[in-house]
Amino acid sequence: MNAAYQGREQTAAKHFILKRYLQALASKLLQGHLGTLTYVDGFSGPWESKTSDYSDTSFMIAIGVLKDVQQRVREGGRRKRVQCFFVEQDAAAYAQLRAAVMQHHDPANxxxxxxxxxxxxxxxxxxxxVVGRSFALTFIDPTGWTGYEFHEIERIMRHxxxxxxxxxxxxxINRFTAWDDPKxxxxxxxxxxxxxxxRLDRSLPxxxxxxxxxxxxxxxSGGFRYVLWTPIEKLADRTHFCIVYGTRSDxxxxxxxxxxxxxxxxxGMRRSEAKRAVEEARTGVADMFAAAGILPxxxxxxxxxxxxxxxREWLLDELREGGEPRRFGDLWPPMLAIFRIRKTNAKVICVDLAKEGIIxxxxxGGASQRRTPDDGDLIELVVTPSLSGDGV
Incomplete structure (x- = not known):
């Protein structure tokens, strides 16, 4: 485990998502027709950094990713503009932030x-x-629930x-959401x-x-087509925070x-390692299964x-209710939006249904030997369901 994240496993997960998603996004956009990519960090810090070079902060992770992708694109013969905008309210933190990030200001490149x-x-x-007409990925990482009122930042959300x-x-938020304190x-x-x-739904916890x-x-506020939630748990098996992702793109x-x-x-691996270390320290007994590489x-x-x-059940319901063939490209986005699965899972679901003779x-078809569906392939039930619902 990276020592910088010892005891901060949930922060490691947050930074993992930021780094990997920014890598994928920047690689796709900068290698395409996009002229400029802008990264906005609304609560930059640094906070609780344990490294001298701030490599465990969101702002330095973003700079490292973006410079690396930009360099690879440049080596391929394309010059693309990258912009970073970092915001910090605390004076001491801002002084550290500015000293660290401005070293990477490089207009010539x-x-x-x-x-x-x-x-x-x-x-x-x-x-x-600064954003102008560029593509903007905005990262909002507050320490509480204030400072980003949606009506105040709506122009950024809707860009x-x-x-x-x-x-x-x-x-x-759960601990401080009060029913009886007006303030x-x-x-x-x-x-x-x-x-x-x-306006809360009283039927829910x-x-x-x-x-x-x-x-x-x-x-x-953002006019997003899709809003996804990724729960991040602390060591104590309690959700600490959720990464919320808003996009209009399939x-x-x-x-x-x-x-x-x-x-x-x-x-999951970080939490498992941390829990195992705590238990071994408490009992003085090493986990023999873990030592042998046998992990749950x-x-x-x-x-x-x-x-x-x-x-799968959702997909079958959609096909039954519609009664008409549906493009795979029209089916997998709502599947991913509703269920925490990947596009590859949606493809396997269709493959399994076909093997069972259901779709x-x-x-x-024809000369195609593809093993999984593409967006343009039609997904259709083999037999129209009976009125009793026993057809599939």
Whole structure:
């Protein structure tokens, strides 16, 4: 385990998602027709960094990823502009931030770094001036629930082309979301909307109802087509925070689900190692199975079969209700949006259904020998279901 993240396994997971998604996004966009990519970090810090070079901070992770991708694209004969905009309110933290990031300001090589000392909400005009017409990935990582009221940052949220990653402080918000303190209650208006307590779904547990309301406000504020949640647990098996991802892109959706799966696998391994170390320190007895490389399945690996089963049932319901063939490219995005699965899982579901004779293997028609469907392939039931619902 990286010593910089010892005792901060949840931070490692957050940074894993940021790094891997930014790598995938930047590689695709800068190798394509995009002229400029802008990365915005609304609460840059540094906070709790344990390295002298800030390599365990979001701002240095982003700079490292973006410079690496830009260099590889340049070696391929393309010059692309990359911009970073870092915001920090705390004076001492900002001084450290600026000293670290401005060393990478390199206009001669189309790498531009901007910094802003002040509130994220007050930086909107300056941010949008820099963003212009570029693609913007905005990372919002607050220490609480204030400082990013959606109506204040709506122009950033709604910028197109663009996406948003936000750290929703699940545990913190649940502990402080009060029903009977008007002052505390009002402090949540910026992310849950006016009169939020009265609009909660009372059929759900409080934390789920608050999360659902937040998701609606987040989606509406950004005009996002898809909003995904990635829960990150602490060592004590309690969700500490959730990474919330907003996009309008099918490709972004698929890429994020891939990154999410890898991140949760990595986080599961980190938590398992940390728990094992705590137990061995408590008992003085080493885990013989771990020493032999025999490890239990990770939580995300245990969850996937059931998620795929649910996605399969959803797909069959869609085909039954519609009664018409559907393009695979029209089916997998809602599957990924509803269920925490990857596009490859959606393809395997279709392959399995075809093997069972439930749907046609349209991707293998004619001269095609493809083993899985592409977006243009039609997904169709072999037999039209009877009115009693016993057809499939």
């Amino acid at each position: 189309d790498f531009f770094v901007h910094s802003y000392h002040g509130r994220f909400e007050d930086a909107v005009d300056a941010i949008m001036k 197109q082309p663009g996406e948003v990653l936000l750290n929703y402080m699940f545990d913190f 505390i209650s009002a402090s949540f208006d910026g992310i849950l909307g006016q009169n939020w307590a009265a 409080r934390e789920e109802a608050v999360q659902a309301l937040f998701a609606d406000e987040f989606r509406n 490709d972004g959706l698929a890429t994020y689900r891939d990154v999410e799966f890898s991140a949760l696998k990595d986080h 399945p990770l939580p995300i690996e245990n969850q996937v079969p059931e998620l795929c089963r649910q996605a 046609h293997a349209s991707w293998r």
